[in-house]
Amino acid sequence: MLKSLFNWKVLLNLVVAIGVFVGLVWLTFRWLEYHTNHGQEIPVPNIVNKSVHDAIKILDDTGLEYEVDSANYDPKYRPFQVLQVDPVPGSHVKDGRTVHLKVNPRTWAPIVVPDVINKYSGLAFQRLDQVGLKIGDTIYEPSIQKDALLRILYKGNAVNPGSRLPRFSMIDVVVGSGPMRNISIPNVVGLSVKEARAVITKSMFEVGLVEHEDGGKDESDIIYYQDPASGDVRDQGMQIDLWASKKTPAELGAKIDQLNSIYRMKVDTSLPPVRYEEVHNEPTYAPPPVPKKETPKPTPVKTEAPKTQSTTPKPTSSGTEKPKTSVSNTNQTSGNNTHKPAATASTPAKEPAEKPKAKKVVVE
Structure with a gap:
């Protein structure tokens, strides 16, 4: 067994296999170095604060790939100015990075x-300011929605919610100023229900009760009666009730008379108008009671009997001669009148004293 392992043929095959393996590994690394440009790095050029067109041209010349992304707009820099580069300028990267x-x-x-x-x-203005829109003119328009934002205008055109506008754009807003007063009611008799709704809405009124004669809801029915009547004045936003039928108003005379007796009450103006006068009830104060003065009772006056004075009978003359007064007596009388003090202006005038009666002297 061991002899077979150390056979030269086996050893030769083992050496050849090891050589082939090492050669394949060396060729693989050489191919990777060639394909990845191992050892060949390119410095990133400084393209910060350059325009994006100049930066792209420089990257193309150096063999680097690029990807452009927009940042948040900053008015301190020029439009399309390069603000940041990744990797940072001066770092080495491979070709094609x-x-x-x-x-x-x-x-x-x-x-x-x-x-x-x-x-x-108020809330709408605050919301528009938060997203970066500037409000220009505020236009007031008659509407039943008082102080409500009705439309948004950008360069004179209406803008719908969800549209995109440049940040800090100047917009105009239309705000409702409330309903107008004493507006004439439009005449919708003879129109279809659909046409009457459009006319009433255009006049800033609301459609109230719509009663169809046949109990249906056909919008093509003809209006033969309305309340309030056309020509009456009402505030905008008031409701207008309608009665509709497939018949013409001329064919519904009895029904119209019945509705007139209900909704068109006649006021008798033949009687003179009643005048109301304001009555001011001022408080009256009774004078304090005056104490009664007691009148003294009359005392009885004692009457004395006249005393009889004795007179001496005087002789009478037989003749018809008249008695004459003496001169001395006349002088005495005149003397008494001269010595009497006269009344002055400072003293009150006194009643004239009675003149003494002339004494009768009988001359014998």
Whole structure:
């Protein structure tokens, strides 16, 4: 057995097999070195802050592959400027290695318009500002949705939620200013239900009860009655009730009269209008009671009997001569009048004293 192992033929075959194996390994490594350019490295050029067109040209000349990706827009750098390189400039890589470039885009990346339609304007403005949209003009439009955001305009065109706009774009918003007052009700009698709905919606009113004569819901039925009537004034947003039928309004005269007796009440204006006067009830204060004065009782007056004075009988003359007054008596009377003090302006005037009666002197 051992002799057979050490036979020269066996040893020769073993040596040949080992040689073939070593040769195959050496050839494999040589092929790998040639295929992978082992030992041949290329330094990454410094292309930071260059334009992306210049950077691509340099990488093509050095035999390096490249991959361009946009970074977040930074207004401090030029558009399409290379901001970052991976691997870093100066490192050695093999020929054909891919180099990743981060480039500043031309402008801000587009953003998605949020769904803020029919939302309260205060919350809508806050949401639009958060995503990076700037609000320009605020346009107010009559609408029953007061202070609600109705539309978003970009360069005069309406923008739907979900559309993409450049970041920090200037947009205009349309906000509802509330319903208008005292608007004339449109006339929809003679129109189909579908046409009446469009006219009422266009006038900023709402469709209320729609009663079909046959109990169906055919939108092609003709409107033969409406409440409120056309021409009446109402605030926008009020409901308009409709009565529809397949017949024409001329064929439904009795039904229309019946509805008029219910919804068209006549007001008698022949009586004069009642005037209401405001009555102010002011408080009255009664004067304090005045104490009554007691009137003194009259005292009885004692009357004295007149005293009889004795007079001497005077002789009467037989003749018809009139008695004459003496001169001395006249002078005495005149003297008494001259010595009487006169009333002055400062003292009150006194009643004139009675003149003394002239004494009768009988001359014998």
